[in-house]
Amino acid sequence: MFTLKTYKEIFHFSVNFFSIFLLITFIPDILHFDPMIARLGYWGVKVLLAIWVILKTKRILFSFSRWETLIIIVYLIYGVNIFIDVFLDPLAVSKGNTGLMDFAGFSVIIILMLSFRYYPDLASEKSFWFFVATLTIGLILSYFFAIENLTLDTTNVRYDANSTVNSIGYGQMGCTLSLISLFGIISYKKLWLRLLFLVTFAIGMISIAKAGSRSPVVVLVVVMSFYFMARLGSLNAIIILCVVAGLVFIFLNPILDLLTSMGSNLAVRLTSMVENKESSGREEIWTNVIGIIAKSPVFGAYYIVPYGAGKGLYPHNFFLEIFMGTGIVGGLPFMVLVFASVTKSYKLIQNNHPSTWLIILYLQMIVFGMFSTSLSSSQDFWVLIFYVMSIKIYEKKKMSRPSTVLMTTE
Numbered sequence: 001m002f003t004l005k006t007y008k009e010i011f012h013f014s015v016n017f018f019s020i021f022l023l024i025t026f027i028p029d030i031l032h033f034d035p036m037i038a039r040l041g042y043w044g045v046k047v048l049l050a051i052w053v054i055l056k057t058k059r060i061l062f063s064f065s066r067w068e069t070l071i072i073i074v075y076l077i078y079g080v081n082i083f084i085d086v087f088l089d090p091l092a093v094s095k096g097n098t099g100l101m102d103f104a105g106f107s108v109i110i111i112l113m114l115s116f117r118y119y120p121d122l123a124s125e126k127s128f129w130f131f132v133a134t135l136t137i138g139l140i141l142s143y144f145f146a147i148e149n150l151t152l153d154t155t156n157v158r159y160d161a162n163s164t165v166n167s168i169g170y171g172q173m174g175c176t177l178s179l180i181s182l183f184g185i186i187s188y189k190k191l192w193l194r195l196l197f198l199v200t201f202a203i204g205m206i207s208i209a210k211a212g213s214r215s216p217v218v219v220l221v222v223v224m225s226f227y228f229m230a231r232l233g234s235l236n237a238i239i240i241l242c243v244v245a246g247l248v249f250i251f252l253n254p255i256l257d258l259l260t261s262m263g264s265n266l267a268v269r270l271t272s273m274v275e276n277k278e279s280s281g282r283e284e285i286w287t288n289v290i291g292i293i294a295k296s297p298v299f300g301a302y303y304i305v306p307y308g309a310g311k312g313l314y315p316h317n318f319f320l321e322i323f324m325g326t327g328i329v330g331g332l333p334f335m336v337l338v339f340a341s342v343t344k345s346y347k348l349i350q351n352n353h354p355s356t357w358l359i360i361l362y363l364q365m366i367v368f369g370m371f372s373t374s375l376s377s378s379q380d381f382w383v384l385i386f387y388v389m390s391i392k393i394y395e396k397k398k399m400s401r402p403s404t405v406l407m408t409t410e
Helices: 004-016 020-024 025-032 035-056 066-088 096-108 109-114 127-146 167-186 193-212 215-232 234-250 253-261 266-275 282-295 318-352 356-367 381-388 393-396
Strands: 147-149 157-162
Touching: 004 020, 004 035, 004 127, 020 025, 020 035, 020 127, 025 035, 025 127, 035 109, 066 096, 066 109, 066 381, 096 109, 096 282, 109 381, 127 167, 127 193, 157 167, 157 193, 157 318, 167 193, 167 215, 167 318, 167 356, 193 215, 215 234, 215 356, 234 253, 253 381, 282 318, 318 381, 356 381
Parallel strands: none
Antiparallel strands: 147 157
């Protein structure tokens, strides 16, 4: 029988965090209909399921902790700004369907957040394995269905997973699989499971290479380092990272040959980033946004860049975006929330909390948000920060002594 407990214990996370979404997005390409139909339909189902979770969960809906309350306040402040920019004082670049879709997408985030208040079933082992399985299948399909994309960078070929998931999203999904595979390698003690996670790690890395986006590489290195430091200790983390760096150096030529054989320009783009300080125009956008913030520092002005470099786009940085949109009124409490959540994440990972694999994905969203994606559209970020900050104090006290018990499938 399909019950709420079954749904939360197995499916809820995957429904909301792109593994099922990735699989769904192949349907329009195969059946040849408008991808927006599938996308909007999926959004509707996701919201309805979230409402079901909220209404059936035996917790007082309006009884929030201080951290949960602060997240909701910041969310509402930013939401009011988006409403003003879209409906009351619209910019030319936010008029029409673009602005309406931005506001609609942001509005449903509160429902998704409430459905992800901490509950042990959300991070269950069944949920973990279902997510790994569906994401792996989706990325394997993406490799063979990938579509060449020259619109983001006319000088370097990138690959979209399909007509809906672009190269940036495709690369980040590969990064996700690689990160949770590292978690699996460390957390499971059986040799065959560790070998399995080595395979899924490789699939994630191949997906990153195929996509050709640089941001997943940076995110992977930063989050992997954070996780190793918190879970294994500083010394062990440094040793492991040095070994990994050494192996990459030793096998650099075979790696480059593999990338070339795949038609990937990732190596070229990474080299350009290091040698030529090439940032795909982000530095110009950030400089322009800082100037916009300086003109309206208290209450902010716009949720998208109104003029200059990056006009009509998001600032490619969560902090700059929140300060541009809400000024210090929303920016300062947002910074407090992010730094508090990162500190809490470190402690929870250090104590081997059962939600560690979800926390790793939250850290991915933060790092990703420092140089790409939009805060106004990042449902994953808002949902996961709410999840992390809703883990109660008594849960942390239970974990006061680091656990040395590794996960098993027995």
